[in-house]
Amino acid sequence: MSSAVTDTAPRAAATADAYDAIATLYAELPRDQLPLERALFDAYAEHVRAGAAGPVAELGCGPGPITRQLTDLGLDAYGVDLSPVMVDLARAAYPELRFEVGSMDALDLPDGAxxxxxxxxxxxxxxxxxxxxxxxxxxxxxxxGGHLLLGFFEAEGGPVAAFDHKVTTAYRWPVDELAALAADAGFVELGRMLREPGEGERFRRGHLLMRRA
Structure with missing residues (x-):
């Protein structure tokens, strides 16, 4: 295991514990998507379906509604989450789908899976x-040639900034900086979408659609 993975383990465990503690309440939150986001998922699914067949993983799936949405869009999707309680809730809500406990930075998968x-x-x-x-x-x-879809809180022209997320500390990213980091990792940007905060939201939402080079 690499040192980078080892260094993330304590924070990952703390994040899992934080989400375990609020998982039932979190699962009850409304999750209606705006038209821009629905269109983004439609575009993502079309890109994936146009390539070779294979599984799609939602990493950080929570109680599972996005995994369900991806399946409804014709993808062979399953969910992975660090929180065992979240995975239990997802399995109960969508028993026909597959959900696993796992960490996004140390996936139990072979290369290119x-x-x-x-x-x-x-x-x-x-x-x-x-x-x-x-x-x-x-x-x-x-x-x-596989595709990555990232959703995140955008920094609105400022630097990377920590903020008081309701569960545990989170970060807002400038879209250009996040896209550059993804490019360094081997991804090619296909498109981006920024959405201004809606009612009850504090921050601009950022989205990147990318392809594995």
């Missing part, structure tokens, strides 16, 4: 020092 990865606001708790190791792991398990 996946055709797609969705990380929907699940990299937000990685520190700036840790995030390159997560992106490197995404690149390792994603087949050449």
């Amino acid at each position: 996946l055709r797609g990865i969705v990380s929907w606001y699940s990299i937000i708790h990685a520190t700036p020092q840790e995030l390159p190791s997560y992106l490197a792991e995404f690149a390792r398990v994603l087949a050449t």
